Amino acid sequence: GENVEQHPSTLSVQEGDSAVIKCTYSDSASNYFPWYKQELGKRPQLIIDIRSNVGEKKDQRIAVTLNKTAKHFSLHITETQPEDSAVYFCAASAGDYKLSFGAGTTVTVRA
Amino acid sequence: NAGVTQTPKFQVLKTGQSMTLQCAQDMNHEYMSWYRQDPGMGLRLIHYSVGAGITDQGEVPNGYNVSRSTTEDFPLRLLSAAPSQTSVYFCASSPGTGVRTEAFFGQGTRLTVV
Numbered sequence: 268g269e270n271v272e273q274h275p276s277t278l279s280v281q282e283g284d285s286a287v288i289k290c291t292y293s294d295s296a297s298n299y300f301p302w303y304k305q306e307l308g309k310r311p312q313l314i315i316d317i318r319s320n321v322g323e324k325k326d327q328r329i330a331v332t333l334n335k336t337a338k339h340f341s342l343h344i345t346e347t348q349p350e351d352s353a354v355y356f357c358a359a360s361a362g363d364y365k366l367s368f369g370a371g372t373t374v375t376v377r378a
Numbered sequence: 379n380a381g382v383t384q385t386p387k388f389q390v391l392k393t394g395q396s397m398t399l400q401c402a403q404d405m406n407h408e409y410m411s412w413y414r415q416d417p418g419m420g421l422r423l424i425h426y427s428v429g430a431g432i433t434d435q436g437e438v439p440n441g442y443n444v445s446r447s448t449t450e451d452f453p454l455r456l457l458s459a460a461p462s463q464t465s466v467y468f469c470a471s472s473p474g475t476g477v478r479t480e481a482f483f484g485q486g487t488r489l490t491v492v
Contacts, residue, residue, distance in 0.1 A: 268437065276418070301480070310468065310483040311421070356420055364409045364428060364472065365436065366481060368420040 269294040271359050273369025281377050286344040288372045290357035293338070297359040300333060300340045301366070305354045314355075315342070347376045380404050384469050384484035391459040391491045399454040399487050401469030409472045410452040411436070411481075412444065414465040421468065427452055459491045 270293040280286045292300075301316035317324045317331045317340065324331050328347075333340040344351055357369040385400045403410065411426035423436030427446040441463060443455040452471075456463060469484040 271420075273420075310485050312483070313480045316480070358421075365411070365423055365426060366421075367437075368413075368422070370418055370420040 269297060269359055269361060269365075269367035271357060271367045271369045273357050273372060275372060276370065277373045277375070279375045279377060280347050282347055282349065284347055286342075286347055286351070286374055286376075288342045288355055288357065288374075289339060290341070290359075290369050291337075291339040292359040292367075294359070294361050295335075295338065296361040298362055299360040300331070301358050301360075302329075302331060302342050303356045303358065303368075305356065305371075307353075311356060344374075347374075349376050349378055352376045382469055382471050382482050382484040384467075384487050386487060387485065389487060389489050391456070391489065393459060393461060393491060395459050397456050397459065399456075399467055399469075399489075401452045401454065401484055402450050403452075403471040403482070404450065405471060405473075405482065406449060407471035407473050407482075408449070410446065411470050412442070412452070412454045413468045413470065414438065414463075415468060415486075416465050424454065424467075456489075461491045463489065464491045465489060 273290045298319035303311035304314045305311040328345045330343045354371045354373050356371050358366040382403045408429050412424040413421040422438050425444040427433045433444050467487045470481040472481040
């Protein structure tokens with residue numbers, strides 16, 4: 268099955284700086300890559316996703332890049348704010364509705 | 379439109395007890411799934427269903443049963459609770475039109491087995 272690895276496990280950034288989280292996947296058939304944000308005690312919520320026919324996607328301060336050849340994708344958050352502090356999960360799907368998640372990255376934005 | 383609703387939010391069980399975690403969605407989604415979340419391990423798929431009457435195993439199915447008699451409901455049954463099943467459980471649903479779209483999660487059930 269699909270194996271998704273996520274790094275780093277924790278990330279501390281100064282407010283206003285950028286944050287980058289990287290994920291690799293094992294199944295070359297994977298074609299959908301969502302990112303979820305989970306605030307403390309809350310449910311995961313989709314923040315951005317990308318499909319395999321696209322190399323990059325941006326939504327305001329967040330962007331995702333995908334390198335199919337290397338089988339890795341990354342989340343970029345620019346101009347970080349305190350409300351960006353949360354756990355972020357990457358995931359991959361090979362087209363059968365099943366999502367395989369990374370272990371998560373705890374992001375802390377220091378004021 | 380309530381989205382995905384899970385009950386209960388918290389539960390404490392004794393080892394060997396059985397219980398059912400309820401999950402319901404009102405978005406007419408075809409696909410529903412159950413995940414467990416443990417520290418440092420992300421979300422792991424327990425069971426999933428691609429439509430009423432159809433279920434299949436995920437990554438960590440042992441000790442759990444599911445059924446999908448209606449599109450709306452997807453209960454998760456713990457047959458004989460063990461301390462290793464202490465976790466936070468999330469139910470999720472997504473449209474099943476063949477196009478990958480967002481998975482909507484319930485608010486979670488925090489289960490402790492003593």
